Amino acid sequence: xxxxxxxxxxxxLLIWAPVFAVILLFIMMFSVSTGSAxxxxxxxxxxLLSKVPYIGATVEPSWRDSAETIVWDxxxxxxxxxxxxxxxxxxxxxxxxxxxxxxxADPYILGVSSGAALGASLVMLFGIELVILGQWTLPxxxxxxxxxxxxxxxxxxxxxxxxxxxxxxxxGVIVQAFFGAVxxxxxxxxxxxxxxxxxxxxxxxxxxxxxxxxxxFPFLIVGLLVIWFLSRELNxxxxxxxxxxxxxxxxxxxxxxxxxxASLITGAAVSVSGTIGFVGLIIPHxxxxxxxxxxxxxxxxSVLGGAIFMVGADTIARTILAPRELPIGIITxxxxxxxxxxxxxxxxNGFFLGG
Amino acid sequence: MLQVESVFQNVNGKPILDQVSFHVKKxxxxxxxxxxxxxxxxxxxxxxxxxxxxxxxIRFQGKEVHEFSRKxxxxxxxxxxxxxxxxxxxxxxxxxxxxxxxxxKWYQREGKKDLEKVDEILELTSLTHLRExxxxxxxxxxxxxxxxxxxxxxxxxxxxxxxxxxxxxxGHQISLLKLVKTWQNESGLTVIxxxxxxxxxxxxxxxxxxxHQGKVVKIGSSKEVIKKxxxxxxxxxxxxxxxxxxxxxxxxxxGI
Numbered sequence: 001x002x003x004x005x006x007x008x009x010x011x012x013l014l015i016w017a018p019v020f021a022v023i024l025l026f027i028m029m030f031s032v033s034t035g036s037a038x039x040x041x042x043x044x045x046x047x048l049l050s051k052v053p054y055i056g057a058t059v060e061p062s063w064r065d066s067a068e069t070i071v072w073d074x075x076x077x078x079x080x081x082x083x084x085x086x087x088x089x090x091x092x093x094x095x096x097x098x099x100x101x102x103x104x105a106d107p108y109i110l111g112v113s114s115g116a117a118l119g120a121s122l123v124m125l126f127g128i129e130l131v132i133l134g135q136w137t138l139p140x141x142x143x144x145x146x147x148x149x150x151x152x153x154x155x156x157x158x159x160x161x162x163x164x165x166x167x168x169x170x171x172g173v174i175v176q177a178f179f180g181a182v183x184x185x186x187x188x189x190x191x192x193x194x195x196x197x198x199x200x201x202x203x204x205x206x207x208x209x210x211x212x213x214x215x216x217f218p219f220l221i222v223g224l225l226v227i228w229f230l231s232r233e234l235n236x237x238x239x240x241x242x243x244x245x246x247x248x249x250x251x252x253x254x255x256x257x258x259x260x261x262a263s264l265i266t267g268a269a270v271s272v273s274g275t276i277g278f279v280g281l282i283i284p285h286x287x288x289x290x291x292x293x294x295x296x297x298x299x300x301x302s303v304l305g306g307a308i309f310m311v312g313a314d315t316i317a318r319t320i321l322a323p324r325e326l327p328i329g330i331i332t333x334x335x336x337x338x339x340x341x342x343x344x345x346x347x348x349n350g351f352f353l354g355g
Numbered sequence: 356m357l358q359v360e361s362v363f364q365n366v367n368g369k370p371i372l373d374q375v376s377f378h379v380k381k382x383x384x385x386x387x388x389x390x391x392x393x394x395x396x397x398x399x400x401x402x403x404x405x406x407x408x409x410x411x412x413i414r415f416q417g418k419e420v421h422e423f424s425r426k427x428x429x430x431x432x433x434x435x436x437x438x439x440x441x442x443x444x445x446x447x448x449x450x451x452x453x454x455x456x457x458x459x460k461w462y463q464r465e466g467k468k469d470l471e472k473v474d475e476i477l478e479l480t481s482l483t484h485l486r487e488x489x490x491x492x493x494x495x496x497x498x499x500x501x502x503x504x505x506x507x508x509x510x511x512x513x514x515x516x517x518x519x520x521x522x523x524x525x526g527h528q529i530s531l532l533k534l535v536k537t538w539q540n541e542s543g544l545t546v547i548x549x550x551x552x553x554x555x556x557x558x559x560x561x562x563x564x565x566x567h568q569g570k571v572v573k574i575g576s577s578k579e580v581i582k583k584x585x586x587x588x589x590x591x592x593x594x595x596x597x598x599x600x601x602x603x604x605x606x607x608x609x610g611i
Contacts (some may be wrong), residue, residue, distance in 0.1 A: 007470070008446070008487070232464075236453055238443055242405060242436070247509065248429030248457030292444045292489070 009297040013201065016291070020304035024083070027308055031082075031315040032075050036323045039067055048073045075296060077210045081272060082311040084216050086279060087224070090268035092262035093280030094299050095227055098234045099258050100165050106280040107266035110168070110259070111175035115149025116142040116270040118179050118186075121197045125190045139215045139271035146267035150260070163255065203276030203329035205314050212272040216265075223265035224303060231259060231295040238293070251305025276329050278336025279306055285343055356381040356512065356545050357402065362411035364394075364401055364569075371397045373569040379562075381512075382433060384539065384546040386560030388580075390590050393566040394510060395549045397527070401515050403434050409434065415513070429457035433506035436517040440498050440505075444489040447482055447501050454508025473508055480504045480534060497526035503534055514538075516548040520555065528552075532559050553607045557581050558599070565589060581605040 033044045043063050050059040051072060061068075089107055096105035107113060120142040121295045156171035157163060158263040183201065187194055199206070228236075233254045236244045245251050266280075285296055310328075313335065364372035371394045375560040379385045380564040387395050389570055400406045400414055404420040413420045416431065423431075433454075440450065455469040474507060477483045490498060499519060506514060514535070532555065538544055551554040557577040565572040565580050567589045573580050583596050586607065595608040 007449075007465075009449075232453075232456070235445065235449070236456065238445075239441060239453070242434075243440075244431075245405065245425055246403060246429060246434035247453055247505070248426040250425045294445055294449060 009294050013300060015298050016297075016301055017304065018355050020301060020308065024304060024311070027311050027315070028079050028083070031079050032071060033074060034315060034319055035070070036319075037067075037070050039070065043067055044071055048076075048240065054262055054267060073209065077213055078205050078208050078314065079311055080213050081205050081208045081216070082314045083307040084213060084220055084285075085269045085273045085276065086306040086308070086310025087303045088216065088220050088265040088306075089276065089279040089310070090302045091220075091224055091227060091282040091299065092266045092269075093284045093306075094302045095258050095262035096280070097284055098162050098295060099255055099262075100169060102165070102169060102236065103285070104153065104281075105169070105272045106175070106278075107262070107269075108275065108277065108280070110153050110172040110263060111149050111179065112146045112263045112266045113270045113275045114176045114179035114183070115152075116146030116267055117201055117275050118149075118183055118232050119145025120200055120271070120274070121183060121186050123199065124193055124197050125186055136215065139212065139268075142271035143215075146270055147263065149179070150263045150267070163252065199327055200274040202327035203274035203332075204317075204325075204327045205273050206318070206325055208272065216268045219265050219268035219294065223261045223268075226259065228296075230254060230301055231299050234258070234295040234299070235293075274327075274329070275311075276332055278332045278340070279309060282336045282339055283309055285340075289343075342346070356416065357404070357547070358412075358414045358416070362398075362401060362402070362408045362413060364397055364406060364408050366397055371569050372401065372408075375566075375569070375571055376411075376565055377571065377574055379545060379547060381545055382539070382543045383561045384536075384548065384559060386563045387547065387549045387566060388551075388554040388556050388563055389566035389572075393589075394569040395566055396517055398566065399434075399515055399547070399549050403432065403515050404428055426457050429509060429511075431511055432513045432515065433509040433511040434515045434517070435499075435502050435506055436520050437519065437521040438495075438498075440490055440502050443489045444491050446487050446489055446505075447485045447491065448477070448487065450490060450501055451476060451482075451504045451508050454505040457509055476504050476507045481505070495522050496524070496531075499523060499527070499533070503531065503538075507538060511544070513545045513547065516546065516550075516553055518549050520550070520552065528555065535537045535559075536549055553581060553586075557604050557606060558602065577604050581607065 032048070033039065033041050036220050043268050046059055047063060047068050048071065050056045050061065085275055092107040093105075096107060096109060097103060100109070120138055123138050144283070153168070153171045153175050154163070155167040159167060187197060190197065235245060236249050236256065237251065239247070284298070284302045287302045287305055291297055291301055309332075313331040314328050317326045317331045320326065359375060359377050362372055362375045363370070373553075375398060387398060389395050397406065401408055402420065403482065407421050415423070420428070451473045452465055453539065455465055455472065458464065459469070466567075474483070477486055480503060482497075482500060482504055485493065485497065490501065493501065516535070517529060523531065535546060536559065539546055543577065548556070548560065560577065563577055563580040564574045565585065572589060573585060581596060583594065586594050591611065595610060596605050597608060598604070599606050
């Protein structure tokens with residue numbers, strides 16, 4: 001009898017996940033030391049080191065307070081938010097593409113982001129700040145309007161108790177179109193707030209501080225764990241609804257759980273960063289192209305890949321025209337759309353299944 | 356093993372099955388034949404629990420099929436359709452491993468026993484040399500063999516086959532059915548099979564059910580069902596029936 005073998009995907013994961021993690025750390029370090037205020041690398045390192053528990057106390061501060069503010073209160077929360085948002089969008093992209101068996105599915109297909117964007121612009125337009133929520137008003141309202149949109153789309157798509165994939169996508173597109181029109185109306189009516197709302201619609205990590213990270217973090221962690229746990233079921237859903245069912249998967253239940261979780265983390269991401277496109281679409285595609293379609297491998301690598309892409313894109317967004325800053329959605333679209341076109345051309349046998 | 360009692364079935368509001376009743380004995384091979392649109396596939400999907408009958412009951416091991424959870428049912432029943440596996444870049448090994456899913460608890464991952472079981476089955480189905488190949492690189496015949504291997508990994512007591520030979524050439528058709536037969540002989544598996552090919556059905560099944568417009572025309576051995584007058588009425592063509600030169604079971608010859 002042959003010796004016990006590790007399954008191949010585990011070996012691949014053990015090799016590639018650390019590689020991706022190192023790239024991510026590297027790009028984060030690069031990002032934190034780049035910006036309109038020129039700080040030398042040593043200072044940046046020592047400031048960061050001083051924030052590490054226990055070790056931090058031993059570091060002698062030799063920098064100006066303003067440098068610390070820039071690194072710790074402006075750049076770091078933004079970079080961490082980039083990691084979280086990128087991971088969230090890529091993760092829900094994997095789920096939507098897998099569950100809906102549709103290559104064009106991404107976190108926005110079900111109208112979640114439009115709903116969240118609508119809620120956020122209303123908050124900004126009327127300058128509402130709910131007393132209990134304080135500064136969290138914007139993300140929390142965006143999150144809930146996104147979630148309500150999701151429930152509405154499900155309601156539209158449910159025919160005789162069954163959730164049909166095609167109807168679901170159509171319902172999402174319809175809701176998205178309608179909310180898009182409402183958003184444009186709000187924009188047209190709100191001259192003085194137009195710019196900030198625009199920024200938000202195109203997506204930006206600029207308006208952040210640590211509290212934003214606290215909003216998205218719990219949703220993201222729980223969501224990622226649930227999805228990774230169900231990655232075996234995700235693989236089986238690809239066999240098709242009937243075949244998955246005959247192999248013992250409760251298809252309806254698994255689908256609903258995955259879609260709700262993915263929508264939740266999308267809502268959380270949109271609520272702190274606006275609607276950043278193409279990450280959820282492109283990253284899972286690239287990963288599938290390189291590593292194949294086994295979700296047990298594809299999912300964790302896409303999460304890391306999304307984080308890398310987002311931090312990189314945000315670094316470009318805030319440095320390329322410094323001191324001016326571009327909405328990150330422009331960068332992701334500039335990088336993402338042509339690449340998507342390329343993918344479309346080079347497909348062989350079936351865009352999704354043939355990978 | 357399986358009792359079907361006066362089942363009515365609608366699909367999208369159209370009546371498909373009309374008062375269908377039959378029993379299948381443990382360890383036997385039961386064939387369902389009939390022309391296009393006679394309700395064969397619908398019947399199979401009702402047995403597999405995919406559709407729930409409008410009236411009548413389908414009892415599997417003494418319990419109605421829809422009362423089983425998906426997982427419990429998959430432990431006892433495996434299903435193979437015309438094209439059961441997609442053209443998808445996942446390895447043969449991982450695909451067959453999916454067959455172990457119904458035997459794992461929701462928090463459980465595949466253990467050593469499951470991996471060994473899969474390798475054993477790959478050996479049995481002569482797929483070992485394709486172990487690490489992905490499905491999209493296989494031929495139709497090989498892919499159907501993988502589908503059988505995945506069903507074997509489920510270790511079911513009942514196997515449902517929906518025209519499993521449709522896209523295969525005659526060599527692959529026979530080798531697939533032989534595989535099922537060997538499996539059946541070794542484990543006491545019960546097989547219910549929808550087949551288009553009357554000659555294969557006649558040779559491989561202990562009992563045949565002839566379905567026409569959702570109604571049972573005849574249930575019996577191949578000698579009782581593959582009869583000129585019976586087929587003439589149902590298929591609206593005039594076939595000739597001759598005994599197989601080796602096995603004596605009736606075979607259909609078509610004339611134009």
